[in-house]
Amino acid sequence: MKYTYYPGCSVKATANLYQESIDAISPILGLELEELEDWNCCGATAYMSVKELMSFAISARNLALAEPFHRDVVTPCSACYLVLNKTNQYFTEYPDLRKKLGQALEAGGLSYSGNIRVRHILDVLFNDVGPEKISSLVKKRLDGLRVAPYYGCQIVRPEMGFDDPDDPQSMDRLIESLGATSVEYPLKTKCCGASLMGTEEDLALRLCCELLTGAESAGAHCIVTLCPLCQMNLDVYQSKVNRLCRMKHNIPVLYITQLIGIALGLPSKDLGLDKLAVKLTKPVKEILQGA
């Protein structure tokens, strides 16, 4: 299965461990991810707050670059997923916007006709590879590992159609396909604060505290997520959450692709596990070693 791969800026920097694990598991799962040549930033939430048409235009450049390959575009970042999809959707729905975007792209020698499908890597892992195939490739079953599946916001909202906006299930099924238990986690789509961590730190820390507390009280050994910003907020800021909220959270926050990699028997250095700010805890290590 071949796809056009759009990593996004975070995956090349603060989330480079996500990229490492994707690189490691893709060949085993039969995924061929060909990186889009010379892609630019999708605009995320910040660009849209300042300039609307410009943010759609920079996003559309990526779609225009991808169109000649006639393949689905796959991104591991939830913000990129949302923005590229939104551009695609509004391009089709609003003729005025379509016309202006067409003119803007033309100025750069590009054109776009709206025929690209943008998908999240979770969608591909769940629908194209599938839990059954993943399960059959598992070398180390993660029996006994209790995992809180944290989806965050922008992969399920606004509705993109591949999973439920309030109670998504795709990642739960993938976790179970590895032999682990996906715990009941009602906060799975509650916001972590996203970029408010930069501007309104106390607020975002409290949102994260709620998520960490919820996962721990559900008896989870670790949290698994799929969004660079969610992972950074819950992992890198966990010590700060503890200071502000007077808690003693110590729960590793992994990318789903890292968890899959562990179960596929890949060495931890190939999966970027050493780059986690909250190290794998003893119970997790024991389960992983015993697996």
Add this chain to the structure above:
Amino acid sequence: MLKKEIVYESTLDHDFLEEIYSLPGGHEIKKCIQCGTCSGSCPTSHVMDHAPRKIFSLIRAGFREEVLDSNTIWFCSSCYTCSVRCPKEIKITDVMYALKRLAIKEGKTKGKKAVVLSKNFVKLVNKYGRNHETELMTRYIIQAELFNAFKFIPQGWKLFSKGRLPLFPHKIKNIDQLRKILKKVDELGEI
């Protein structure tokens, strides 16, 4: 916060509603039935000057300053929970974006740290074609949090020591193409 004293109708801005209607997605607020699902769903409404339902009510009543000066629009994290739950299918997050842009246009940005972050983000993307998280945070801290700079050190160091914070930006090869596109948008005018 809303002033406690009586506000007379004659002092309200009756053009404000028309102005909001003219923004992309702005006409949607006509459909609001004031049910409060948005406010109840919002993860940050407890710290907002006015929760989203009230913002819609204020817009319709013409409370221009209260809306554009409020912290509400900058506390919206774009989680889209309100948008998917709104029974009238109003794209509330899009309305919040429109209000953010209007507030910036009118210079209602004093003390709004999110504006500093967003504007620098735009600058970096226009310069390199991509975001450079290290430079973004450095610019942000210097411009908005200089006296709090020390509080960013532990997390910054954690990221850096784990090799998650590249020092140098990546510039896309065809930045000229991106700039031509942006220049054309500038000529066309925003939506």
